[in-house]
Amino acid sequence: MLFNIKQETLPREELEALQLRRLQNVCNRVYATVPFYRKRFDTLGITPADIRSLEDLRLLPFTEKQDLRDNYPYALFAVPRDNIVRLHASSGTTGKAVVVGYTARDLENWAELTARGMAAAGVTRHDVVHVAYGYGLFTGGLGAHGGAERLGATVVPASGGATKRQAYLMRDFGATVLCCTPSYALHLWEAGMAEGIDFLDLPLRVGCFGAEPWTESMRQDMEAKMGIDALNIYGLSEVMGPGVAMECVEEKKGLHLWEDHFLPEIVNPQNGEPLPEGEEGELVITTLTKEGIPLIRYRTHDLTSLDYTPCRCGRTHVRITRLAGRCDDMLIIRGVNVFPQQIEALLMACHELTPNYQIIVDREDNLDTLEVCVEMGEELLADEIRKLQALESGLRKSIKEFLGVTARVRLLQPHSIVRSEGKAQRIIDRRPKR
Template identity: 55%
Template sequence: MIYNVKMETLDASQKERIQLERLQNTANSVYANVPFYKEKFDSLGVNPNEIQSLDDLRKLPFTVKQDLRDHYPFGLFAVDQSEVVRLHASSGTSGKPTVVGYTRNDINVWSEIVARSIAAAGGEPSKVLHNAYGYGLFTGGLGLHYGSERLGMATVPISGGNTSRQILLIEDFQPQVICGTPSYILNIAEIMEKMGKNPTDTSLQYGIFGAEPWSEEMRQTLESKLGIKAVDIYGLSEVMGPGVAIECHEAQDGLHIADDHFFVEVIDPETGEPVSDGEYGELVFTSLTKEAFPIIRYRTGDIAAINRTKCQCGRTSVRMSRVKGRIDDMLIIRGVNVFPSEIENYLLQVTEIMPHYQIQLMKKGTLDHVELHVEVNGDHFKKCQENLEHAEIYSLKEKIQHLIKSNCLVSIKVQVLGPNSIQRSEGKAVRVIDLRKESVMQ
């Protein structure tokens, strides 16, 4: 089902005309109403009236997350406070939170974009959507909620946590679609199995998963355990929230960007210069229709590539690859760059372990030390006679180390733990734990 056939199947020339008009309006809005952008434009000698083509976007300045923190809380808003009807914010774990605002029209546009997304994922009017994304300042819960209602689905706003109740409502309300972080939905499936239930026996047909990087192997695990089609959704609060892009359930081959509302670039993160289509680089987004919090050339830190070919589902939107990782999540292990998602790709091919892992970073002397903690599954644990020093465990460690070394070109010490040793998450999974400061202090 294509929710908005007119906009989602536009040909390139029509879409570019719409994008240029909206870009011009956005540039004029921020120049007139956001002192930060006026100063940036003036320092580069750029006037919004000079934007006569989409290529002229490159004349405009980049925006980074620190700019949002520096103008906390409302310094980058382009409308009067009286027009703002919603505020969202990041967790602020590394300093001041980043705050974004929405006018009533922004909420309407966002709802329509997410309705498109849910339809692309397999959702339909009159069906039921189980929303296990967190509600509150995080944009995930309310973003999917409003989009689901706009599509005409009965929406279960259960949020994250209270897993036994989640299972009860899945069984009783019989939803077609489930939404949440992949790690938490996997946790729901595992708890069902512990309760003696078969997760594939539910009414679920489609899963919309995001808010954390996840691999193709994790997709296969989720689809197998739950008997569903699992699609990736992408969004970030600085640009809008969930719905910036999503895979279609027909192809599951790249995420369709709502490119009538968001203009995407991919740049070399070192030079800031554009890279060719199909080449991986840092995603940069410019909002085209936001009123309260328009953003110009926002550097997301996410690594992906884009594809402009038409999809088999009929949509003509630009597609982005699944996010390979984040620039700030990239690990440098003895000079080799590797993303946690790349390690996950190969870990989930090892049948003796559970799809839960953690990468721990420590200091040993002056050198960084990396350990990979994995969790043996229950059947294999019994085979090892509940002795983690057993030869079977040693063999498993060697197997994983060889797999990572052969494919990721890094040597990592592996610790094999017993079942349920790695803490499960009710939101975003914590895959990397940085203990280097603690290691130095000890």
């Protein structure tokens, strides 16, 4: 089912003409209203008037996540703060967040695009959509919620946690669509089975899963256990939450990226040079319609490729292939982006600890776990056990507050972590490769 037939089936020539008009418009807007971009343009010796074709996109500067942190909280906004009706944010290295502002029109577009994606997954106004993404500053819950409401479906805003209760709600409310991370979907299934709730007996038929990497074998596992079509949804806090791209149920081979709102590129992660169609590299996105915080050539650090071959669903928008990984050291823990340097900053704020630490990621009961091991300084060895326990508890609390993830913290004896002659091994990822 197509939600917006005209826009989703635009011929390539019309789509590219629309992209160029919108690209020129966004360049004019950021040059006039965002000092950061005006300075970047001036440094490169270009003006918005130099953008005469889509090929000229490569003349424009890149934008990095650090640029958003450096301009915290509002310096990248292209409209007055009074025009911003909602703020979302992701965690920062020292508590300074990446802040994204939405105007009323931005929220309308977000709901429209997420509704497109859900429609591509086969969701209709007759469905009961159980949203188990987190609500709040994280974009997942409210993003999926807005799209389902735009479709006219019945929304159950369950958010995360209380897993056993959620399994009962899915049964009692007759959920037909589940929106959450793929790992949490499996956790919900296990919780249901433990309570005698077999998802195969439910009317559940569609899963819209994203916010963390998952594989084709994981899809097949979920589809067999739950009796659903499991589909990949893509978004990112800086650009837009869920709603940037979505798989269609007809093909399940790549995610349609809504090109009337986002202009995608694939570049070489090392030098930023554009790569030819079909070649894998880093996905770069320029927002074409965002009012609150438009972004020019935003480097997502996600590795994928672009597929322009026609899709039998009828949508003409390019597909991005299943993400192959990251070209930076970001970890995705239960849908939350976590950088090792964020944890390091919290650890190093405690002067009783040494700079020697390891981050261990594992998977238990289909959910990602995070353990932080750090060596104590010599002066801590003489402290009472209760003081050490209090320190561990404080670090756990800090990680939860600043990063939004729960972590185990272990204080180790000095020299417990094996030293390396080369680059220190900070991250140990034990999650099974499916």
